[in-house]
Amino acid sequence: MSIEPIIETRGLGFSYVDGTQALVDVTISIPKGKRIAFLGPNGSGKTTLFLHFNGLMRPDRGKIFFDGREVSYKHHRLLELRKQVGIIFQDPETQLFSSSVKQEISFGPINLGLSRNDVEERVKKAMDDTGIADLKNKPTHFLSYGQKKRVAIADILAMEPRVLVCDEPTAWLDKKHEGQIMRLLDEINSDGITVIMSTHDVDIAYSWADYIFVMNKGSVIGEGTPEQIFYDLKLLEEAELERPWLLDIYDDLSNKGFLNRDNPPKTKDELLLNLANCVRGT
Amino acid sequence: MLKIDQYAYINRIADMHPIEKSILALATMVICLAFSAPLTSVLVILFMAVLSILVAGIPARFYLKLMSLPLFFLVTGVLTVALNFTTTSPDSFLWGFRIGRYWFGATGVSLALAGNLFLKALGAVSCLYFLSLTTSMLEIFAMLKKLRLPPLFIELMSLVYRFIFVLLETTDRIYISQASRWGYANIKNTYRSLGQLVTNLFTKSHHNSQMLFTTLMSRCYQGELNVLENSYTLSKRNLLMITFVETALLVTGLWSCGYIRFL
Ligand SMILES: Nc1ncnc2c1ncn2[C@@H]1O[C@H](COP(=O)(O)OP(=O)(O)O)[C@@H](O)[C@H]1O
Ligand SMILES: [Mg+2]
Numbered sequence: 001m002s003i004e005p006i007i008e009t010r011g012l013g014f015s016y017v018d019g020t021q022a023l024v025d026v027t028i029s030i031p032k033g034k035r036i037a038f039l040g041p042n043g044s045g046k047t048t049l050f051l052h053f054n055g056l057m058r059p060d061r062g063k064i065f066f067d068g069r070e071v072s073y074k075h076h077r078l079l080e081l082r083k084q085v086g087i088i089f090q091d092p093e094t095q096l097f098s099s100s101v102k103q104e105i106s107f108g109p110i111n112l113g114l115s116r117n118d119v120e121e122r123v124k125k126a127m128d129d130t131g132i133a134d135l136k137n138k139p140t141h142f143l144s145y146g147q148k149k150r151v152a153i154a155d156i157l158a159m160e161p162r163v164l165v166c167d168e169p170t171a172w173l174d175k176k177h178e179g180q181i182m183r184l185l186d187e188i189n190s191d192g193i194t195v196i197m198s199t200h201d202v203d204i205a206y207s208w209a210d211y212i213f214v215m216n217k218g219s220v221i222g223e224g225t226p227e228q229i230f231y232d233l234k235l236l237e238e239a240e241l242e243r244p245w246l247l248d249i250y251d252d253l254s255n256k257g258f259l260n261r262d263n264p265p266k267t268k269d270e271l272l273l274n275l276a277n278c279v280r281g282t
Numbered sequence: 283m284l285k286i287d288q289y290a291y292i293n294r295i296a297d298m299h300p301i302e303k304s305i306l307a308l309a310t311m312v313i314c315l316a317f318s319a320p321l322t323s324v325l326v327i328l329f330m331a332v333l334s335i336l337v338a339g340i341p342a343r344f345y346l347k348l349m350s351l352p353l354f355f356l357v358t359g360v361l362t363v364a365l366n367f368t369t370t371s372p373d374s375f376l377w378g379f380r381i382g383r384y385w386f387g388a389t390g391v392s393l394a395l396a397g398n399l400f401l402k403a404l405g406a407v408s409c410l411y412f413l414s415l416t417t418s419m420l421e422i423f424a425m426l427k428k429l430r431l432p433p434l435f436i437e438l439m440s441l442v443y444r445f446i447f448v449l450l451e452t453t454d455r456i457y458i459s460q461a462s463r464w465g466y467a468n469i470k471n472t473y474r475s476l477g478q479l480v481t482n483l484f485t486k487s488h489h490n491s492q493m494l495f496t497t498l499m500s501r502c503y504q505g506e507l508n509v510l511e512n513s514y515t516l517s518k519r520n521l522l523m524i525t526f527v528e529t530a531l532l533v534t535g536l537w538s539c540g541y542i543r544f545l
Contacts, residue, residue, distance in 0.1 A: 051496070054500060056496055056499055056500055079502050079504075082499075082500055082501070082502050083502065086500070086501075087497075087500050089493065089496075089497050089500075091493070093448050093451070093490070094448075094490050094493035094494050094497060095493075095494075095497040096444070097441060097444060097494060097497075097498065097507070098440065098444060098507075098509060099419065099420055099440065099443055099444045099447075100420050100509075100512075102510060102512075103420075103509035103510055103511075104509070106509050106510035107498075107501060107507065107508070107509050108501040108502065110508045110509065110510065111501060111502035111503065111504065111508070112502065116510070119510055120510065123510065137291075138291070139291055139418065139420065140444065140447075141444070141447035142288075142291070155501065156501070159501065159502075
């Protein structure tokens with residue numbers, strides 16, 4: 001991609017103390033302002049890689065660049081990096097430390113040294129943006145799992161990062177809440193924030209992402225637009241990935257001549273529209 | 283216990299200033315404990331019941347159930363005060379029985395003392411119930427901060443409070459998954475499952491604490507859990523009412539103990 005990268009890694013390698021090689025020679029370049037998905041089975045190293053993006057982990061080998069500048073592990077530079085790159089962790093239970101939703105969200109902005117008024121404003125905006133304004137006075141332990149997930153997102157939004165990293169944002173959510181979270185991530189992205197997420201759900205990655213990295217056993221084994229990835233059958237086999245159901249149906253029906261061969265549909269509605277047009281003979 | 287926590291957030295006087303509620307509860311409790319006057323104790327019990335049930339809107343049945351919880355301890359405690367024993371003449375006993383050489387029984391004085399003690403304890407308990415039913419832990423923490431307790435102390439308390447619920451939920455999940463696989467079908471399974479439950483909880487908690495630290499670091503944690511404090515404002519009206527009620531209780535107490543006389 002020709003777009004300027006926001007995060008780059010070169011030859012990144014990391015092993016846990018027990019010897020597990022979690023990252024092996026990862027060299028990637030994440031385009032600015034896009035929707036990025038990291039696709040890979042459990043244990044492929046997505047979380048470990050994400051923790052490197054804002055300096056929570058330090059690589060054994062290789063380098064990381066943020067906005068063209070090499071990541072430094074000096075105290076004040078790390079704080080600066082963490083202000084720009086926010087991570088939403090997979091399990092909101094471990095991220096939410098306060099029993100008050102409002103106080104929880106205020107933690108990040110206060111650490112940035114903002115004035116009380118600015119903090120109040122940011123908290124309010126983050127709550128409005130994530131649709132949790134009505135939970136303001138509820139204690140954290142009254143919330144449902146989906147609501148906690150939103151609070152976790154608001155936590156980070158309130159710090160106004162340039163990159164939002166979401167680790168498995170749709171894990172353990174039902175279809176309805178999954179849709180809500182994905183729309184929320186879309187809205188966040190439309191404000192110019194680069195949104196990076198990990199998932200093992202090919203349908204979500206295909207429909208949502210502008211650009212996909214495929215991971216397996218600690219390596220990035222493929223990257224490209226959703227079309228490039230899901231028409232690369234060899235890659236899919238190597239990564240043990242299914243194909244998105246939309247693409248399967250589209251390919252099958254268009255091969256039989258029941259669908260127009262324009263662009264592969266990204267949503268169910270696009271597929272149905274194509275079908276309707278085809279039946280009408282346009 | 284968890285129900286008390288829920289009512290603390292949803293009761294009708296949840297937004298009353300926590301300091302007002304604390305003064306009300308604690309001052310009433312001190313008056314109740316200071317005077318050995320059944321009248322004061324009964325007034326306190328009734329007053330707190332009215333506040334909790336009618337004003338705060340706690341369901342009467344739940345309130346009565348709570349009040350009955352300490353009854354067992356109260357009754358056993360009070361019995362030992364009411365019962366006297368002697369080896370000589372049991373004349374002063376209103377009622378009594380004999381075991382071997384000993385006479386056991388209750389005198390008028392000991393009965394009065396026991397009744398007094400019983401009412402006093404129940405009154406004090408109802409004050410504490412009022413506070414815990416109407417004031418959430420969050421408000422208590424805010425108040426302790428106002429009272430300038432060390433921040434580290436309050437941070438620890440609030441983390442403990444938050445993670446009690448995480449721990450409970452985890453326990454629940456592990457328990458259900460064990461029970462659905464016959465983990466508690468017989469005594470032997472039960473012992474084994476309980477053992478696993480406890481070890482699992484320990485490793486989970488350890489993992490949680492490490493994750494928590496990582497997530498805090500990710501949000502620029504620098505050693506202090508600073509958060510926005512809620513600002514409450516004291517209400518003159520409430521304070522006046524509290525002063526009035528407490529004065530009335532105080533006067534009743536003094537009067538029933540004979541310290542003051544009305545002509
Ligand atoms: N704290 C840890 N200690 C040791 N090994 C770990 C730890 N966390 C993860 N791993 C291992 O590192 C590998 C990558 O894990 P992870 O980054 O969590 O993958 P993913 O997020 O894609 O599921 C896995 O083999 C996992 O078992
Ligand atoms: Mg993971």
